[in-house]
Amino acid sequence: MDGRQSDQEMDSKQTHAASATDPATNDAAADNNPGHGKTSHHTPVAATQESMKVSLTDPHPPLQGDSPPQGDLLQSAILDPASPNSELHSSESSPSVPPHPEPEPERKPATSARHIGGTHKALSPYSKQGLSPRMIRWRRKLAQINALEPILKAEDDLSLRKRSLALRYRAMAGEKLSTLLPEGYALVREAGRRALSMRHYDVQIIGGISLFEGCIAEMQTGEGKTLTASLPLYLHSLTGKGAHLATVNDYLAKRDAEWMRPLFELLGVTVGIIQTQDDQKSRRESYSCAITYGTAKEFGFDFLRDRLLLRAQNRLQTEMLGDGGGGFSGSGDQIVMRGMHFCLVDEADSILIDEARTPLIIGSIEDTVRDQIVETYRWAAENAPSFELDEHFEIDDDTKQYELTARGRQKVRALPKSDLVRTMGLVDLYEYIERSIKVHREFLLNRQYVVKPNEKGIDEIVIVDEFTGRLAEGRKWRDGIHQAIEAKENIEISVPTGQAARITVQDLFLRYPHLAGMTGTAATSARELRRIYRTPVIPVPTNRPPKRKRLADRVFGTMQAKFEAVVKEVQEVHAQGRPVLIGTRSIDKSMIVSRLLDELGIEHKVLNANNVEMEAEIVSAAGERGKVTVATNMAGRGTDIKLADAIEAMGGMHVICTELHDAARIDRQLIGRCGRQGDQGSYRQYLSLDDDILKGGLGPARAAKLKEKGIAKPGAMDHYAKLFGKAQRKVERKHFRDRMVLMHHEKERKKMQREIGQDPYLDTPD
Numbered sequence: 001m002d003g004r005q006s007d008q009e010m011d012s013k014q015t016h017a018a019s020a021t022d023p024a025t026n027d028a029a030a031d032n033n034p035g036h037g038k039t040s041h042h043t044p045v046a047a048t049q050e051s052m053k054v055s056l057t058d059p060h061p062p063l064q065g066d067s068p069p070q071g072d073l074l075q076s077a078i079l080d081p082a083s084p085n086s087e088l089h090s091s092e093s094s095p096s097v098p099p100h101p102e103p104e105p106e107r108k109p110a111t112s113a114r115h116i117g118g119t120h121k122a123l124s125p126y127s128k129q130g131l132s133p134r135m136i137r138w139r140r141k142l143a144q145i146n147a148l149e150p151i152l153k154a155e156d157d158l159s160l161r162k163r164s165l166a167l168r169y170r171a172m173a174g175e176k177l178s179t180l181l182p183e184g185y186a187l188v189r190e191a192g193r194r195a196l197s198m199r200h201y202d203v204q205i206i207g208g209i210s211l212f213e214g215c216i217a218e219m220q221t222g223e224g225k226t227l228t229a230s231l232p233l234y235l236h237s238l239t240g241k242g243a244h245l246a247t248v249n250d251y252l253a254k255r256d257a258e259w260m261r262p263l264f265e266l267l268g269v270t271v272g273i274i275q276t277q278d279d280q281k282s283r284r285e286s287y288s289c290a291i292t293y294g295t296a297k298e299f300g301f302d303f304l305r306d307r308l309l310l311r312a313q314n315r316l317q318t319e320m321l322g323d324g325g326g327g328f329s330g331s332g333d334q335i336v337m338r339g340m341h342f343c344l345v346d347e348a349d350s351i352l353i354d355e356a357r358t359p360l361i362i363g364s365i366e367d368t369v370r371d372q373i374v375e376t377y378r379w380a381a382e383n384a385p386s387f388e389l390d391e392h393f394e395i396d397d398d399t400k401q402y403e404l405t406a407r408g409r410q411k412v413r414a415l416p417k418s419d420l421v422r423t424m425g426l427v428d429l430y431e432y433i434e435r436s437i438k439v440h441r442e443f444l445l446n447r448q449y450v451v452k453p454n455e456k457g458i459d460e461i462v463i464v465d466e467f468t469g470r471l472a473e474g475r476k477w478r479d480g481i482h483q484a485i486e487a488k489e490n491i492e493i494s495v496p497t498g499q500a501a502r503i504t505v506q507d508l509f510l511r512y513p514h515l516a517g518m519t520g521t522a523a524t525s526a527r528e529l530r531r532i533y534r535t536p537v538i539p540v541p542t543n544r545p546p547k548r549k550r551l552a553d554r555v556f557g558t559m560q561a562k563f564e565a566v567v568k569e570v571q572e573v574h575a576q577g578r579p580v581l582i583g584t585r586s587i588d589k590s591m592i593v594s595r596l597l598d599e600l601g602i603e604h605k606v607l608n609a610n611n612v613e614m615e616a617e618i619v620s621a622a623g624e625r626g627k628v629t630v631a632t633n634m635a636g637r638g639t640d641i642k643l644a645d646a647i648e649a650m651g652g653m654h655v656i657c658t659e660l661h662d663a664a665r666i667d668r669q670l671i672g673r674c675g676r677q678g679d680q681g682s683y684r685q686y687l688s689l690d691d692d693i694l695k696g697g698l699g700p701a702r703a704a705k706l707k708e709k710g711i712a713k714p715g716a717m718d719h720y721a722k723l724f725g726k727a728q729r730k731v732e733r734k735h736f737r738d739r740m741v742l743m744h745h746e747k748e749r750k751k752m753q754r755e756i757g758q759d760p761y762l763d764t765p766d
């Protein structure tokens, strides 16, 4: 990777005209009803102390998803300190395999141990010795929640709802949420059991408590983050200030909200969903709900649009001084958000780290020199391919800068130009050509981007997100890269329109007074998350010990040899009837694997950003007998592949990773598609000496030598496996440093702007 992520920026969709109606529901009226408060207040937490001891054994018949012998791991740990279940089940069985690229030593257990146990001995949050005061406190709360369970179980739905209203009344009257937590969480658990047939496991309750306390809960993939999120979202919603859940795309926002809706509704809590295409009116309605699910991007744009509106109405000053509220204006336009109180970030590493630098930008006026710019982009795109490396331009290996040589500049001057292009300054023309050469060499169709018609049928460049494999609709590369690609593909050029408002994803989340996050893969980023967001990472143990098996890494000389070996393995596992998932780093590579499978006559499905509409169908069948699925990172986050009945006995699903990503976290996401919820499963990493990660981590010279070696020597060369892990760690460290530098500059800029009385979000430099 060449820091392309840093080039990315978001362009807003058109700023919608706000509508005049005010749908803001006033839940407070119902909440403030003392009658409700009294009737539902009949079993306060304090009254249940006696029953707590009893509740440490599970009084419930197992439900769907419950696993009686090991189901409540924590419970058994409390009852029996010697219980093997009291260990943290985070390692996978890996018999006699070379070590998989491990996260940097200084970043992993040390951080977690410090947070959980306070000493380095306390590697397990549930071991008795070295338990941190925090964990002792959390276990005490868990015991209180467990104690309430039989009581709530005996009550009807209406009583639960009344209890919920009473809690809201108390929260709005100023009672601390932490004192309401045990009863609140017990209510959510009971509502989950009734409405979703899913009872929160003890480990999920512990995860929920850590989220309430502003931590990043690291829960293994498939452990049920969606259900865990319901706990802190509910509790924070009680204050009436709105609780937000930010996730990575519209699809997940909608899916999770709809999934959890029956639980919340049973407790009288409203749920809103923000989708990209929503107008201002429906956005306002969604934000007026007690809990709102949406994407980080939409939360950011709504914040900016509101801010622009407030400035237009000259109300920003009072708003900033805390005298805002209401959101009414003389023109009838209203802001959509009710403020920012609590945000739970799903896939926290993706949003808080990978997306952190992404600026969300709302454009302003049309550029008057538009035609000239458009024509120059086209002129550069036509001529760039005729420029030769070393003769006309050079590339700086460290900075990835393209620079024209003297001969290159001479060539630019000599090129034929139209009148419009000729009026452009010569230095600008050099830059246009340099950028265009870079785009021709580094930005490839069906790898970094696709060309896709928009809703008006006009072709557009849509970025393929490196981390999620999904199309990042609405996002643009900056510094003219996006326009240079449009020129290269000969489609309409979207000249930037200047900046009216801008915020980075990082700044957006730092504005929430209460922030928490969940992810399957945060330990490797614990240091960064703590440093930037002051959110400690807490590993939450798995509910059942993972049975996922890691098979030895395989290394080949060339990509071709690697993919041939991959399909051979697919053939073998497929013959046993086990489902196989093959992860690739880009759309074009998924197509290569698909072609090779076709040649062998193996029926399969391809899941990439080009066939997103088939996603639900492909995923729902992927765990069935004999299914083969080729996917990009799209199959990573949020893809819940259910195994068909007989598959578990055969050994579960087999995942094949065909290349390392720039961050080990992304590889872990794909691996996490198998062995979910304690299921059987296996995975293997395939590598080749021409993989991009070697260039990024070991430098172009060393990578070129390895590549030569790979071409010269066919067959497997597994002894190189460790080198790949080393390269990946180097790339991770480089990205970490880049992010820190950027954060520093952003901080300085904002400080300076505030000093001179500017708004750092609205008075943005272009």
Ligand SMILES: Nc1ncnc2c1ncn2[C@@H]1O[C@H](COP(=O)(O)OP(=O)(O)OP(=O)(O)O)[C@@H](O)[C@H]1O
Pocket (backbone or CB within 6 Å): 064, 065, 066, 197, 198, 199, 200, 201, 204, 219, 220, 221, 222, 223, 224, 225, 226, 227, 520, 636, 637, 638, 639, 640, 672, 677
């Ligand atoms: N307490 C529970 N009882 C029964 N089933 C559960 C429970 N918690 C989670 N599950 C099941 O576990 C599966 C995984 O849940 P979910 O998709 O929320 O996991 P996740 O942690 O978000 O995974 P990923 O990180 O892969 O996105 C779902 O099928 C869900 O039904």
